Amino acid sequence: GESVGLHLPTLSVQEGDNSIINCAYSNSASDYFIWYKQESGKGPQFIIDIRSNMDKRQGQRVTVLLNKTVKHLSLQIAATQPGDSAVYFCAENMGSNYKLTFGKGTLLTVNP
Amino acid sequence: EAQVTQNPRYLITVTGKKLTVTCSQNMNHEYMSWYRQDPGLGLRQIYYSMNVEVTDKGDVPEGYKVSRKEKRNFPLILESPSPNQTSLYFCASRKDREYANTGELFFGEGSRLTVL
Numbered sequence: 488g489e490s491v492g493l494h495l496p497t498l499s500v501q502e503g504d505n506s507i508i509n510c511a512y513s514n515s516a517s518d519y520f521i522w523y524k525q526e527s528g529k530g531p532q533f534i535i536d537i538r539s540n541m542d543k544r545q546g547q548r549v550t551v552l553l554n555k556t557v558k559h560l561s562l563q564i565a566a567t568q569p570g571d572s573a574v575y576f577c578a579e580n581m582g583s584n585y586k587l588t589f590g591k592g593t594l595l596t597v598n599p
Numbered sequence: 600e601a602q603v604t605q606n607p608r609y610l611i612t613v614t615g616k617k618l619t620v621t622c623s624q625n626m627n628h629e630y631m632s633w634y635r636q637d638p639g640l641g642l643r644q645i646y647y648s649m650n651v652e653v654t655d656k657g658d659v660p661e662g663y664k665v666s667r668k669e670k671r672n673f674p675l676i677l678e679s680p681s682p683n684q685t686s687l688y689f690c691a692s693r694k695d696r697e698y699a700n701t702g703e704l705f706f707g708e709g710s711r712l713t714v715l
Contacts, residue, residue, distance in 0.1 A: 521703065530603075530689050530706030531642070576642065586657070587704060589634075591641040 499596045506567045508593045510560040510577035517579035521587065522551060522562045525574045534562070534575075564595075572597045601626045603707035605690050611713045612680055620675045620710050622690030629695040631673040632657070632704070633665065635686040642689065648673055649695070680714040687711050 500506045512520070518539045523531035537544045537551045537560075544551050550563040560577050574592040603624045612618055624631065632647035634657075644657030648667040662684055664676040673692075677684060688711075691704040 528709075530691075530708050531704075532706070533703045536703065586644060586647065589642040591639065 496591070497594045497596070499598060500567050502567060502569060502597055502599050504567055506562075506564040506571070506595060506597075508562045508564075508575050508577075508595065510562075510590050512558050512560060512577075512579050514579060514581065514588075515555070515558065517581050519580040520551070520553060520560050521578045521580070522549075522560075523576045523578060523589075524571075525576065525592070527573075531576060567595075567597050569597050569599060571595060601705070603690055603692055603705050605688070605707035605710045607710060608708065609711050611715065613715050614681055615679050618677050618680060618712075620677075620688055620690075620712070622673045622675065622707060623671050624673075624690075624692040624705070625671065626692060626694075626705065627670065628692035628705070629670070631667065631690065631692045633663070633673070633675045634689045634691065635659065636689060636709075637686050645675070645688075677712075680712075682714045685712060685714050 521536040522534040524534050525531045535546045535549050535551050537553050542553050548565045552561045564571055572595055574594050576589050576592045578587040578589045580587050606621045629650045633645040634642045635645055636642050643659050645659055645663050646654055646657050646665040648654045651667055651670050654665050654667055667673055687709050689709050690707040693704045
């Protein structure tokens with residue numbers, strides 16, 4: 488089976504709240520992790536990435552945290568907006584084969 | 600505009616009728632890949648290509664073929680489609696990691712295939 492998974496399949500938040508989407512991975516050799524957002528009817532879109540030698544990376548309204556001790560990855564979205572409603576995937580990459588292994592996704596619903 | 604273009608976007612076909620889903624990228628990317636997306640199973644890699652004339656199997660290659668004769672194109676071929684190949688297919692590309700700061704994959708909009 489896949490080595491990357493998600494703790495929760497769905498997450499519902501109120502507009503303006505912060506969202507946290509979690510992901511567990513099992514391959515300690517993975518050197519690169521990415522979060523993707525997939526809106527209905529569209530292809531996945533890159534949000535943010537982090538290398539295994541980092542534990543935190545920030546983007547615009549998003550932060551990715553990497554805890555290698557417990558093999559856990561999280562995506563934090565600040566001040567969640569209705570446009571953030573989508574399925575979010577984490578993915579891991581082992582550098583030697585360029586292959587991304589995706590988790591099954593979390594559906595984020597933002598309530599007005 | 601940088602993009603990955605797939606065609607057709609929607610297709611209904613019958614068992615055994617050969618079909619090809621085309622994929623083209625205009626970003627001069629070395630790496631291209633095909634994924635299928637199924638409910639509860641997420642995105643699974645079918646085939647990938649590191650560069651022209653270099654292809655390799657992903658996790659679920661059975662029933663599919665690919666070719667990479669040109670850098671920009673990476674067609675997915677179903678020689679004899681079966682109902683279990685009904686799925687949403689995505690093509691993706693990225694620069695070789697040796698030359699890129701990020702391993703970001705750029706995805707196409709998807710091709711929804713139904714095999715009756």
